[in-house]
Amino acid sequence: MSEIKVFAPASVANVGPGYDTFGFAIEELGDIITVSKRNDQKLNFLPSIGAELPVEPLENVAGVAIQSFLTKLGSTQGFDITIEKMFRPGSGLGSSASSAAGSVFAVNALLGYPCTTKELLPHALEGEALASKCYHADNVAPSLLGGFQAVRSYEPLDIFSIKNLEALHVLIIFPDVQIKTVEAKKLLPVTLSIKDAREQWGNVAAVIHALHTKDYELLNRAITDRIAEPFRKNLIPGYEKVKKIASESGSVGFNISGSGPSMFALFTDESNLTSCSEKIEKFYSSIDLSVKIHISGINSVGCKIL
Incomplete structure (x- = not known):
């Protein structure tokens, strides 16, 4: 597989009293991220759709997340990345988290799944931290993993999920x-x-x-x-x-x-x-x-x- 397209959902964070702790993913709203392998080591961001995003990899949350993941793997694989926003940044729906989560999810798949989805969370957090100037997983975790996620601890990172919320x-x-x-x-x-x-x-x-x-x-x-x-x-x-x-x-x-x-x-x-x-x-x-x-x-x- 040399190219992949993924959907990374938007999310609701805090959920009342759970500041930087509670979050849940929502349906049909999020980022569509297309990633394809290159024949060199470059992370190349093509023009985004739906919002103007940085094309410099270390100024883009997806670029920071991908680079963190590649560094962990010791990989120098290059990629072309296109991000389509279904909702604009600054909405309160985890725009940066969707980009960070979806990008590492896509790269993990293209590289043959060297990590579980949950193991991608620290790398998506690196991208999210670029946007918010701090580490918080209440958007990243539900966007990546789905459902209602709660962060018990950040040091070390420890999360758990609430199941069976179909009635809401x-x-x-x-x-x-x-x-x-x-x-x-x-x-x-x-x-x-x-x-x-x-x-x-x-x-x-x-x-x-x-x-x-x-x-x-x-x-x-x-x-x-x-x-x-x-x-x-x-x-x-x-x-x-x-x-x-x-x-x-x-x-x-x-x-x-x-x-x-x-x-x-x-x-x-x-x-x-x-x-x-x-x-x-x-x-x-x-x-x-x-x-x-x-x-x-x-x-x-x-x-x-x-």
Whole structure:
């Protein structure tokens, strides 16, 4: 095999209280990455589609991820890489993570699968760190592996997944503004009060328990955040109104997706989701702001060959 095309899904990170810890992959939205072998050692990025991305390998998250992987293998194989973006960077849906995850997944396949998919995670993290200026796996892990992933530890990296979430339907709300992850991180507090920390820990435990037991009333109460949401919500036009619409429409969980501006709402009833979507579109129309709506399940597959 000398050429491959893969799909790397977008993802929702943080998921309320799980700052840099929780994330899940979504369906039908992500990156399409085409990689082909070269006859030399060069990593060559062809013009991207859907967004303007750096062509210099060490300035591109996919290039950094691939180079990290090749260095581990001791390989000097060169590649041509084309990235097609189905959603723009700065959306809060893990754009850089999709590129990093999909690129190492593709190269691993072209080289005959020297590593398991999970073993690719540290290399995808290297690429993600270029974009966000820190290591966080809450987008990379679900994009690469699929499903709902939780990071227990970064040193050493230790993740686990929550299974059997087919009952949850996801509404993604993406108002037409852009927020860069590295800028959004600057808004966050460097310390937490004991009161806020205690509540955050309780909500983290409650989200995991609620997902395992299908206790969606508990899930709805627990998807609140004391670290990022109080500061980042002010960057998102209409945030409190959209949150209120979701709650009144029967959502079982609502919060900011990653750094925003995208938001997510979880539903167990598809008719409630449809009604909520219509009301949110009507609201944004009333304030003359464009909004994109995406309806999905939780993607259990992650990166896949097309």
